[in-house]
Amino acid sequence: MFRALTALSFASLVLGQQVGTNTVEKHPSLPISVCTAPGSCTTEATSVVLDANWRWTHVTTGYTNCYEGSKWNATACPDGKTCAANCAIDGADYAKTYGITTPSSGALQLQFVTKNDNGQNVGSRVYLMASDTKYRTFNLLNKEFTLDVDTSKLPCGLNGAVYFSEMDEDGGLSRFEGNKAGAKYGTGYCDSQCPQDIKFINGEANVDGWGGSDGNSGVGKYGTCCAEMDIWEANLDATAYTPHPCKVTEQTRCDGTDCGNGDDRYAGMCDKDILTKLDGCDFNSYRMGVQDFYGTGMTVDTSKPVTVVTQFITDDGTDTGTLKSIHRFYVQNGKVIPNSENVLTGTAKIEGIDAVNHISDDFCKQQKSVFGDNNYFATVGGMAAMGKSLEKMVLVLSVWDDHAVSMNWLDSHFPTDADPTKPGVTRGRCDPAAGLPETVEKAHPDASVIYSNIKFGAINSTFTAS
Numbered sequence: 001m002f003r004a005l006t007a008l009s010f011a012s013l014v015l016g017q018q019v020g021t022n023t024v025e026k027h028p029s030l031p032i033s034v035c036t037a038p039g040s041c042t043t044e045a046t047s048v049v050l051d052a053n054w055r056w057t058h059v060t061t062g063y064t065n066c067y068e069g070s071k072w073n074a075t076a077c078p079d080g081k082t083c084a085a086n087c088a089i090d091g092a093d094y095a096k097t098y099g100i101t102t103p104s105s106g107a108l109q110l111q112f113v114t115k116n117d118n119g120q121n122v123g124s125r126v127y128l129m130a131s132d133t134k135y136r137t138f139n140l141l142n143k144e145f146t147l148d149v150d151t152s153k154l155p156c157g158l159n160g161a162v163y164f165s166e167m168d169e170d171g172g173l174s175r176f177e178g179n180k181a182g183a184k185y186g187t188g189y190c191d192s193q194c195p196q197d198i199k200f201i202n203g204e205a206n207v208d209g210w211g212g213s214d215g216n217s218g219v220g221k222y223g224t225c226c227a228e229m230d231i232w233e234a235n236l237d238a239t240a241y242t243p244h245p246c247k248v249t250e251q252t253r254c255d256g257t258d259c260g261n262g263d264d265r266y267a268g269m270c271d272k273d274i275l276t277k278l279d280g281c282d283f284n285s286y287r288m289g290v291q292d293f294y295g296t297g298m299t300v301d302t303s304k305p306v307t308v309v310t311q312f313i314t315d316d317g318t319d320t321g322t323l324k325s326i327h328r329f330y331v332q333n334g335k336v337i338p339n340s341e342n343v344l345t346g347t348a349k350i351e352g353i354d355a356v357n358h359i360s361d362d363f364c365k366q367q368k369s370v371f372g373d374n375n376y377f378a379t380v381g382g383m384a385a386m387g388k389s390l391e392k393m394v395l396v397l398s399v400w401d402d403h404a405v406s407m408n409w410l411d412s413h414f415p416t417d418a419d420p421t422k423p424g425v426t427r428g429r430c431d432p433a434a435g436l437p438e439t440v441e442k443a444h445p446d447a448s449v450i451y452s453n454i455k456f457g458a459i460n461s462t463f464t465a466s
């Protein structure tokens with residue numbers, strides 16, 4: 001996914017790494033279930049925390065902004081270390097400022113555009129917490145992860161994303177002395193895009209080379225890399241799930257070549273996306289030829305909530321085995337719906353790809369060969385590398401629009417100038433112009449997504465047909 005340029009349209013809000021005291025930080029409660037067998041689950045009292053990048057950052061001694069518009073205050077922030085010492089991130093008013101609410105127990109709603117005292121907030125990203133100061137970490141090997149998703153109010157161009165990132169459990173608090181805020185304030189983000197729009201990385205402000213891109217965001221010299229497992233990237237008309245392994249096995253700051261930009265695309269730490277290809281190894285039913293599977297009124301009917309099950313199968317059926325495949329089921333109206341398969345069904349079968357409905361190294365190899373994509377997924381270690389990272393992942397829930405390529409890689413055709421009839425180019429039925437941020441923010445400010453009933457446990461323990 002192209003998350004690097006996600007904008008925070010937020011006039012005066014920013015971040016630092018001390019802790020501010022203007023707003024008390026109170027994490028919205030989002031309990032989850034942990035299951036050993038169907039019907040045999042216990043509840044865990046988890047909560048969510050807003051990412052640090054969205055927060056107001058001001059000098060520790062008052063109300064002066066450390067960052068405004070898309071610029072750092074040069075007095076408070078002459079360099080990254082000084083800035084981290086001078087600046088504090090503050091508590092968040094989740095509902096009022098960011099449109100993050102819990103409409104019922106175990107449900108989280110993320111509003112796309114929220115009007116507030118500072119103007120408006122666009123999109124958000126939260127992490128699941130085990131306690132007030134630690135993220136909830138998951139070992140996904142030989143396990144399944146399930147949740148209900150309501151994308152009925154999420155049109156083309158938007159992405160309601162649920163994924164796992166290999167972040168530090170404490171947000172980097174203990175590894176980086178400049179970080180005094182930690183997981184309690186949503187620090188330490190990383191993903192396989194090695195995003196450079198993150199204002200504080202490794203306990204230092206990313207002021208070096210910082211340039212505004214658009215809106216209130218910018219990009220600095222450093223990026224923050226780690227493996228990412230995209231469980232769910234979706235809207236009403238498209239969905240994909242995608243492993244993105246990295247060469248590194250914990251949150252790691254990149255600088256230059258190892259961020260994997262431009263011509264260094266295939267020298268980076270991670271299997272990231274670039275602006276011309278979708279990397280990682282994605283399974284998108286529409287892209288895989290079954291165009292009537294996912295959408296309003298289709299086999300998986302997106303006008304209603306749907307249960308999404310993702311299973312991580314190891315070679316020896318144990319929690320310490322090597323990751324072999326990633327499977328997907330849907331449950332809707334009491335029926336278990338297997339993921340779509342690359343077979344002749346009325347839509348075309350894609351030649352050269354086996355009739356499977358899950359992700360494995362073989363699937364990735366065949367898909368990339370037929371679609372003409374570089375198999376960097378294999379270069380950085382493929383399923384085995386992804387599996388190593390799956391042992392300690394942090395859960396991310398978000399909604400965003402795409403300032404780089406209008407979400408065309410998910411729900412339209414991409415590269416935009418490629419022949420849409422060429423296998424792999426068409427990913428969804430959306431108009432490529434629908435996802436332009438200006439358009440989608442104006443046309444659908446009231447868009448939102450609801451995630452609920454998060455369950456985690458043994459294979460086949462979190463869902464049943466009724």
Ligand SMILES: *[C@@H]1O[C@H](CO)[C@@H](O)[C@H](O)[C@H]1NC(C)=O
Nearest residue numbers: 059064065068073074075076
């Ligand atoms: C920058 O920060 C300093 C304090 O560190 C403050 O005196 C000054 O007013 C700030 N500048 C702006 C433009 O906010």
Ligand SMILES: *[C@@H]1O[C@H](CO)[C@@H](O)[C@H](O)[C@H]1NC(C)=O
Nearest residue numbers: 311317329336458459460461
């Ligand atoms: C889980 O259920 C599927 C489908 O019913 C079955 O094929 C598979 O063997 C089951 N796996 C385990 C570990 O029980």
